[in-house]
Amino acid sequence: MFRLINTSQGLRPSLISKIKLAKNGSSVPLTTTSSTTAQPSPLDSKLFFRNNSTTSATAGSTLSSSSFQEKPLTAEFKEKFPYYEHRHHQPNYTNNWSSRNASTYKDIEEISNLIQDEKFRQSMSEKDLYRYAANLYSATITSRKTRLGNSRNRDKDQASAFKEDVIYQTAILNLTELVAAGDFNNVLSSRILFKIFGTLLQFKLNAEIMSLWENGVSQSEKSNDNGVGQLYLSHDVLSIVLQVAYETKRFTYEEIKSIYNMSVNENEPVHPFLSDRIGQVAIMEGDHARGLDALEELMTLYEQKPAEKSILGGLAQLHLSFIGQCKDVVIAKRFFDKAVDSADSLPYVVILKAPYMVSFLENCINAGDSMEEVVDLWSRISAHYGETSAATNSSKSATINAGLFKLFFDKYPEPNEESIKLLKLIFAKSPNIDEVFLNTLISNMQWTEKSLVQDVIDAFERFNVDKSIISRRVILKQAGKVDYSVPEILQLWNNLLAKLDAEHYKYIANADWSALRAATAFSENYKTKERLGLYLSLIKTYKNYMQHNGACINFIRGWIRDANVYKEVSRITVEEDPHFENEVAIDVPQFQNLRENVDYRSVTKKVTDANPRLLD
Numbered sequence: 001m002f003r004l005i006n007t008s009q010g011l012r013p014s015l016i017s018k019i020k021l022a023k024n025g026s027s028v029p030l031t032t033t034s035s036t037t038a039q040p041s042p043l044d045s046k047l048f049f050r051n052n053s054t055t056s057a058t059a060g061s062t063l064s065s066s067s068f069q070e071k072p073l074t075a076e077f078k079e080k081f082p083y084y085e086h087r088h089h090q091p092n093y094t095n096n097w098s099s100r101n102a103s104t105y106k107d108i109e110e111i112s113n114l115i116q117d118e119k120f121r122q123s124m125s126e127k128d129l130y131r132y133a134a135n136l137y138s139a140t141i142t143s144r145k146t147r148l149g150n151s152r153n154r155d156k157d158q159a160s161a162f163k164e165d166v167i168y169q170t171a172i173l174n175l176t177e178l179v180a181a182g183d184f185n186n187v188l189s190s191r192i193l194f195k196i197f198g199t200l201l202q203f204k205l206n207a208e209i210m211s212l213w214e215n216g217v218s219q220s221e222k223s224n225d226n227g228v229g230q231l232y233l234s235h236d237v238l239s240i241v242l243q244v245a246y247e248t249k250r251f252t253y254e255e256i257k258s259i260y261n262m263s264v265n266e267n268e269p270v271h272p273f274l275s276d277r278i279g280q281v282a283i284m285e286g287d288h289a290r291g292l293d294a295l296e297e298l299m300t301l302y303e304q305k306p307a308e309k310s311i312l313g314g315l316a317q318l319h320l321s322f323i324g325q326c327k328d329v330v331i332a333k334r335f336f337d338k339a340v341d342s343a344d345s346l347p348y349v350v351i352l353k354a355p356y357m358v359s360f361l362e363n364c365i366n367a368g369d370s371m372e373e374v375v376d377l378w379s380r381i382s383a384h385y386g387e388t389s390a391a392t393n394s395s396k397s398a399t400i401n402a403g404l405f406k407l408f409f410d411k412y413p414e415p416n417e418e419s420i421k422l423l424k425l426i427f428a429k430s431p432n433i434d435e436v437f438l439n440t441l442i443s444n445m446q447w448t449e450k451s452l453v454q455d456v457i458d459a460f461e462r463f464n465v466d467k468s469i470i471s472r473r474v475i476l477k478q479a480g481k482v483d484y485s486v487p488e489i490l491q492l493w494n495n496l497l498a499k500l501d502a503e504h505y506k507y508i509a510n511a512d513w514s515a516l517r518a519a520t521a522f523s524e525n526y527k528t529k530e531r532l533g534l535y536l537s538l539i540k541t542y543k544n545y546m547q548h549n550g551a552c553i554n555f556i557r558g559w560i561r562d563a564n565v566y567k568e569v570s571r572i573t574v575e576e577d578p579h580f581e582n583e584v585a586i587d588v589p590q591f592q593n594l595r596e597n598v599d600y601r602s603v604t605k606k607v608t609d610a611n612p613r614l615l616d
Contacts, residue, residue: 108136112171115178126187133175133195140168140202172199176208180215182228190234197240206248213241233263235271242274246281253285272298276314280321288331294318302347316348324356329367332360336377340384354396357381358403365407371422378404379429386431397436405444415447433463439474445481448525453482469503472496473515480523486534486584489519493538494589501594507547508594513555521565532568533582540572541586543600552603560611573604 216232279294412419520535
């Protein structure tokens with residue numbers, strides 16, 4: 001696969017020539033089919049589609065109308081690939097996850113396997129391949145937003161979510177490999193490539209993005225290219241590639257501008273996606289003038305087509321980039337004020353994405369703003385989140401809260417009069433003291449003074465916030481940093497079990513065991529023999545309360561890298577009734593729902609038998 005060499009010395013002339021060749025290899029202009037901003041032309045309905053016929057014209061000739069006829073399906077194809085619909089994802093996902101969503105990835109897994117068959121691939125039309133690529137893109141986004149929206153049980157659906165990720169990532173890598181090999185050249189279009197690159201971006205597969213793009217551009221050298229290389233210079237595709245190339249330092253800013261300039265034609269509109277991305281890159285580089293130019297270009301397009309979604313989306317994203325990525329905080333604050341205080345005056349909707357807001361706060365601190373000023377900005381962002389009803393608000397709040405607390409504790413790693421006063425200010429400025437706020441504060445708290453930590457924990461009662469299962473885990477985990485006694489840690493564990501039982505859990509989840517481990521055997525500040533004794537005593541007592549056999553195997557395997565603790569934990573498997581140093585007597589409550597689900601000793605025996613030397 002084509003790769004750049006010595007990119008630190010500038011773009012290789014060979015790549016430049018390939019880009020030029022790809023651009024000039026066809027009479028088709030560089031505007032994508034999905035854009036409604038292009039000027040009408042005789043070729044508008046035919047942009048970037050390859051001729052399905054084996055006798056298709058060369059790259060320099062006009063595409064014939066037969067390029068867009070549906071291909072006749074073979075009997076085998078009809079049997080394996082019934083009518084396949086494009087399931088659009090929701091840009092702002094608000095519906096709860098249901099079992100119906102599972103059919104999406106089941107279809108994807110099936111099609112991913114089917115396209116490995118050459119006959120099946122040959123039967124696919126551009127429309128078929130696009131629907132598959134678009135569904136893969138939509139399913140990936142929907143899955144991520146569903147998890148961010150807290151619409152799944154984090155414990156019960158963990159395996160399901162992991163399975164989805166594996167299926168989707170495997171599918172996009174398989175499809176990428178086939179496209180790179182040229183197996184779909186006869187039906188490839190820029191809209192298909194955009195979905196492929198977009199899905200790769202969802203998984204942050206940056207190396208694969210650049211490899212596929214460079215491989216695609218290099219196809220312009222082939223005599224039978226039929227214009228495929230030019231597809232990789234379509235504006236929507238470049239909108240993804242150029243930003244990834246910049247962020248990964250694949251190309252310099254000057255090289256990015258060179259590729260951009262070669263991809264646009266004078267007096268022809270630039271796709272909104274590309275204007276948006278070149279503007280974002282300029283902002284990250286500190287070229288604010290170029291970023292503002294991109295914004296003006298999009299506003300000009302908006303005046304011509306005020307209802308065009310791609311233009312409105314580009315404007316909103318570029319506005320957000322000025323807030324979160326602009327190091328000049330004077331400019332950033334102007335865009336922030338406009339998005340928060342004058343949102344109704346904007347023709348587009350700026351969604352204050354949490355990572356951008358965290359970056360905004362960091363830039364303000366780095367520019368010399370006081371912590372009081374940053375707290376005020378954070379309060380305005382939090383209030384803005386509270387005014388909307390998107391399902392992802394809980395995740396947004398957790399992210400922006402974590403960003404603030406990281407900045408706060410980085411500046412004040414030890415408590416003093418000033419920092420305690422500021423922490424009280426954060427409480428006073430918070431629009432809502434809820435579980436997300438308190439959990440995030442406790443998780444990020446670096447102070448180890450017991451009275452201060454306990455004061456934050458007591459805030460649950462002061463502000464009438466219920467301690468959920470997650471809250472109980474967070475508090476137990478934080479005990480690993482604080483000088484709690486063994487009886488106090490045991491009480492925190494019992495409080496967690498009581499909450500699990502009240503919430504109708506029938507098992508002790510992996511997250512619960514992890515919190516206990518952090519408070520005892522993995523304690524950051526108080527890794528003592530007494531805490532290890534408590535940990536081993538609780539495993540010995542509740543070992544059969546694990547979720548299933550797989551949880552038992554994963555639990556004991558997790559200790560193999562720590563030989564000393566593994567020897568002790570393994571005794572629970574190999575000895576019928578082991579006794580440990582500093583063992584604690586454990587009283588098991590009368591649970592209503594929690595119960596024994598496994599035979600831990602018999603299940604984990606296969607692990608200890610497979611690693612006998614670790615017990616010596």
